[in-house]
Amino acid sequence: MQSLLNITTVLSLLLLALVLLSVRRAHIRVEYSVSWLLASVAMLLLSRARPVLDFMTRRFGIPDTPLTLFLIAGSVFLIMFFRFSVIISHLRDDNIALAQRVAILEYHIQSIRAHEE
Amino acid sequence: MIRATGPDSLLIIVPAWNEEGAVGAVVRAVKKYVPGAPVLVIDDSSKDGTLERAKEAGAAVLPLPHHLGLGGCVQAGYKLAYELGFQYVIRVDGDGQHDPRDIPRIFERLKESGCEMVIGSRFVDGAQAHTGAARGIGIRFFRWVLRPILGKEVHDPTSGFVGVNRAALDVFSRSFPLDYPEIEALVVLQRRRFRFEEVPCKMLPRTTGRSSITAVKSLYYIAHVLLGVFVNVLKYDRRRRKSGQGG
Numbered sequence: 001m002q003s004l005l006n007i008t009t010v011l012s013l014l015l016l017a018l019v020l021l022s023v024r025r026a027h028i029r030v031e032y033s034v035s036w037l038l039a040s041v042a043m044l045l046l047s048r049a050r051p052v053l054d055f056m057t058r059r060f061g062i063p064d065t066p067l068t069l070f071l072i073a074g075s076v077f078l079i080m081f082f083r084f085s086v087i088i089s090h091l092r093d094d095n096i097a098l099a100q101r102v103a104i105l106e107y108h109i110q111s112i113r114a115h116e117e
Numbered sequence: 118m119i120r121a122t123g124p125d126s127l128l129i130i131v132p133a134w135n136e137e138g139a140v141g142a143v144v145r146a147v148k149k150y151v152p153g154a155p156v157l158v159i160d161d162s163s164k165d166g167t168l169e170r171a172k173e174a175g176a177a178v179l180p181l182p183h184h185l186g187l188g189g190c191v192q193a194g195y196k197l198a199y200e201l202g203f204q205y206v207i208r209v210d211g212d213g214q215h216d217p218r219d220i221p222r223i224f225e226r227l228k229e230s231g232c233e234m235v236i237g238s239r240f241v242d243g244a245q246a247h248t249g250a251a252r253g254i255g256i257r258f259f260r261w262v263l264r265p266i267l268g269k270e271v272h273d274p275t276s277g278f279v280g281v282n283r284a285a286l287d288v289f290s291r292s293f294p295l296d297y298p299e300i301e302a303l304v305v306l307q308r309r310r311f312r313f314e315e316v317p318c319k320m321l322p323r324t325t326g327r328s329s330i331t332a333v334k335s336l337y338y339i340a341h342v343l344l345g346v347f348v349n350v351l352k353y354d355r356r357r358r359k360s361g362q363g364g
Contacts (some may be wrong), residue, residue: 100193111118
């Protein structure tokens with residue numbers, strides 16, 4: 001169990017470093033990095049708080065403490081994936097509307113030019 | 118350049134993506150059988166010579182800056198038609214499967230019936246059909262699904278050979294399903310208490326290219342469209358309940 005928690009700690013630190021580095025290099029916008037930062041910090045804290053995990057395991061009747069950690073990690077990342085799907089859907093709608101607007105405006109510009117000639 | 122003239126102004130829109138082998142013939146045939154109506158080819162960012170072939174055939178063109186998919190492509194045509202003031206729009210696919218000789222019949226029915234949408238159907242009044250086995254099963258399945266939702270039988274729910282009037286154009290220019298739009302569009306209209314009719318039409322076999330719907334994609338298609346249909350049903354029912362409470 002302890003080695004699993006240690007691995008989780010290392011992975012969380014790596015994720016944290018990766019996100020911070022990406023923000024610094026402007027590969028990811030600050031508003032989208034917040035979710036990743038919160039997730040990595042949450043995983044880091046949980047991996048260092050064994051009594052909290054044990055308490056949750058007993059409280060929810062989960063047979064094993066590592067399973068609790070996996071459940072929490074899975075839930076956190078599922079919520080994040082869903083959040084990003086919502087964002088992507090909005091971006092796609094905006095992108096389509098913009099592309100249609102550009103095409104229609106170009107059409108109008110060509111019409112005006114043809115009319116002037 | 119196209120412009121709407123008269124109270125019964127009609128625009129023929131042709132969504133096309135990589136259809137250089139067929140789009141020129143489609144435009145010429147439309148111009149032959151519907152000589153008074155302008156033709157607008159919406160090029161969904163084709164990588165081949167679709168745009169050039171359409172221009173050569175005498176169509177006005179609306180080139181999209183990048184590939185949007187069928188729904189986004191058709192909706193761009195609806196938006197432009199609405200802005201230009203057209204009263205009626207008939208969509209003819211750029212692959213040459215729709216017979217332009219049927220356009221006058223769809224147009225007449227649109228004007229006479231006052232329906233918001235008229236569908237060119239392969240399966241009413243003994244019209245001929247060129248459909249594969251998988252597509253045939255899909256069509257029968259969606260007939261069965263749509264019957265209670267629409268309150269009437271729709272024989273050819275996947276037909277893209279569709280005419281709409283200005284009221285439907287108004288709705289579609291603001292809200293139109295993006296992927297596989299035909300079936301969802303019917304639900305969108307029905308939820309607004311708009312009416313549709315079907316007229317028998319011939320569908321021709323493809324002359325060039327291949328259908329984008331493969332056997333594997335069929336399952337995805339069914340799941341996607343089913344979800345879209347039920348989301349639309351729930352959305353409009355909720356809206357209706359809210360407006361009922363407010364009133």
